[in-house]
Amino acid sequence: MKKEGYSVSKWPDVDLINEKMDKLINDRLYEIKPEAMGRYLNYFETKCKGSKALNEEARKYIPGGVQHNLAFNYPFPLAIDRAEGAYLYDVDGNRYVDYLQAGGPTLLGSNYKPVTEKVIEIIAEHGPVTGLFHEYELKLAKLIREHMPWVEQYRCFGSGTEADMAAIRVARVFTGKKKIVKAGGAYHGWSDQLVYSLHIPYTKTYEAHGIPEEATIHTKECYPGDIESLRKVLEANEKEGGTAAVLIEPFGPESGTRMTHFDYCAKVRELCDEFDTLLIFDEVVTAFRAGPGGAQGYFNVRPDLTVFGKIVSGGFPMAGGVGGREDIMSVMAAGVKAGKKRAYVGGTLTANPLSCAAGYFAIKEIIEQDAARKAGENGDKLCAGIQGLIDKYELPFVVWNIGSIIHFEVSGVMYLSVTDPDIFKKIPQRQHNIEEFGAALTANGVITLAGSRIYTSMADNDETIAETLRCFDEVFKNIDR
Ligand SMILES: Cc1ncc(COP(=O)(O)O)c(C=O)c1O
Structure with a gap:
């Protein structure tokens, strides 16, 4: 249902999502090929030296090295220098499209x-x-x-x-x-x-x-x-x-x-x-x-x-x-x-x-500024683009959006059931799969919430969306199918 000024253009098909998620969690894990994952991890080692050094020092003074749960990222947390509109910049001068948006508050884009x-x-x-x-x-x-x-x-x-x-x-x-x-x-x-x-x-x-x-x-x-x-x-x-x-x-x-x-x-x-x-x-x-x-x-x-x-x-x-x-x-x-x-x-x-x-x-x-509607439109475009790539590479991944909130599931860890006798063995494996996926996206210039969620903002545009889809394409292309 479309409501004037609101971000949601259409309520997602819940039964279809549940059906796809059911298949995903009963399927094997779809991992990034070791050669590609090696390249992505090498990005962190070679291009994020400033972040790595800061994190190593921070570990001595801060439990786990960061103050915020959303910053506990694999392989190590990036040290962010500034957030501007749709972008984040780390201390090594690398730029990322920012879909964390501080965990959701910056609907207008960062530092508006x-x-x-x-x-x-x-x-x-x-x-x-x-x-x-x-x-x-x-x-x-x-x-x-x-x-x-x-x-x-x-x-x-x-x-x-x-x-x-x-x-x-x-x-x-x-x-x-x-x-x-x-x-x-x-x-x-x-x-x-x-x-x-x-x-x-x-x-x-x-x-x-x-x-x-x-x-x-x-x-x-x-x-x-x-x-x-x-x-x-x-x-x-x-x-x-x-x-x-x-x-x-x-x-x-x-x-x-x-x-x-x-x-x-x-x-x-x-x-x-x-x-x-x-x-x-x-x-x-x-x-x-x-x-x-x-x-x-x-x-x-x-x-x-x-x-x-x-x-x-x-x-x-x-x-x-x-x-x-x-x-x-x-x-x-x-x-x-x-x-x-x-x-x-x-x-x-x-x-x-x-x-x-x-x-x-x-x-x-x-x-x-009609920000909710604009951010919702960006969410619709990006979600449709990610779905197109999932179809192109015939992957079992699931993506949907509720306006400016996009969920993409590569292993479906949160859909595991306590009735599954192997649940506590599966949680860390499926969690690591998401972490790797999040790291791969970051190495290609896109920061998401823990490799499974995107908050779009009013600051996104066709250029940032195209940049993001290029990044998803690169990572999907390297999934071991
Ligand atoms: C739905 C919901 N409720 C409560 C909270 C807690 O808010 P805060 O992190 O400001 O304590 C969050 C944080 O992410 C949330 O998403």
Whole structure:
């Protein structure tokens, strides 16, 4: 369905994707031929010496050598000097087409000057932080509500992780219930209660340790996209005091790595009403990227609370927020004085003028420049081009896009099932296959999110897309078929 100003021109064929993914994970691995992989790795050794040296030194001072999970790249993390529009430049002067886009926030392209200049003005005039109320907090909240009318009130947080934590706390205070239901495989930040069954449904704490079992007893998961699975969990929770909230990414877990049918969110809304449960949309990725009204505007489905991050501070720190119905949001402002139960939240640097002004000007520009639609068109073109190359080389790889979010799967690791007795043997093998693929793309001038995801931006154009397709062609040509 095409909706004016939105990035998604057509909802992907979910059944077809699932069918192709099923084949992919039951197939052998399709690896890059050793000779070509050797050449790609040689690129890192010969052309990225500055990055290598910095990383070797950083390993002594920083655990793993980098501060950010998305930077743990194979064969070693590149040291990036600067990001500009659709490009990244490393410290050795190499240029890459940038489809990481900082993990999603820079829909306008990196370091978009009209926003950067405003932010510099704000810092010069007001300073980065006051610790007290500043006008830009109000401007940002009003602007969000103008485009997302179900976000009647808005409160800033330091990150998406914090915002998700706050949203479930608010839901518990408001409903008086304890259980939270998330979709298996989804990422809602790294808090104790939510960093659970990451990437692959029902893997529970496989990827997250150091969390006492008691911390996750009220976190329940349903199978992504399966409405009957959600109903069963909600029914089971009824016997244990009920569900405070169902927390989902409206495009499906991990930005739609596992796709859900178009009507899924509407059905979840109905179930939440039936079970008297709040519906929380985690729109950390989709708010403003999906279009001016976020994924909720695209689907026309009302959440009770919305979680924000990334774009909400335009690529500047600190990106996080919760918005929603006034009566629900008000529990953050309650307390002993008001005689009402309070969801205690906070943050010393939260809602500083820098973050609020950056978010305000970025969102204004996104709307004025029609950035979501433009980035979505770039996503459509690039996805169609990658599909053309998959067909040309007769590969089993799977590619689809939800507007400006493209998923391409070369080994399908996240589609493995816990019912597969070999799952824990297969995960590292299939993961390494993706790492190699990501490294091969990088060596040819394209940076993606972990070799399996692309965020397009308004800064992409026919030239960057052609450059990217040449790179995919080179790598696909060297797959051992
Ligand atoms: C859907 C979703 N929710 C929450 C988060 C956590 O946000 P942050 O990294 O700002 O803590 C992310 C981060 O990627 C995300 O994609």
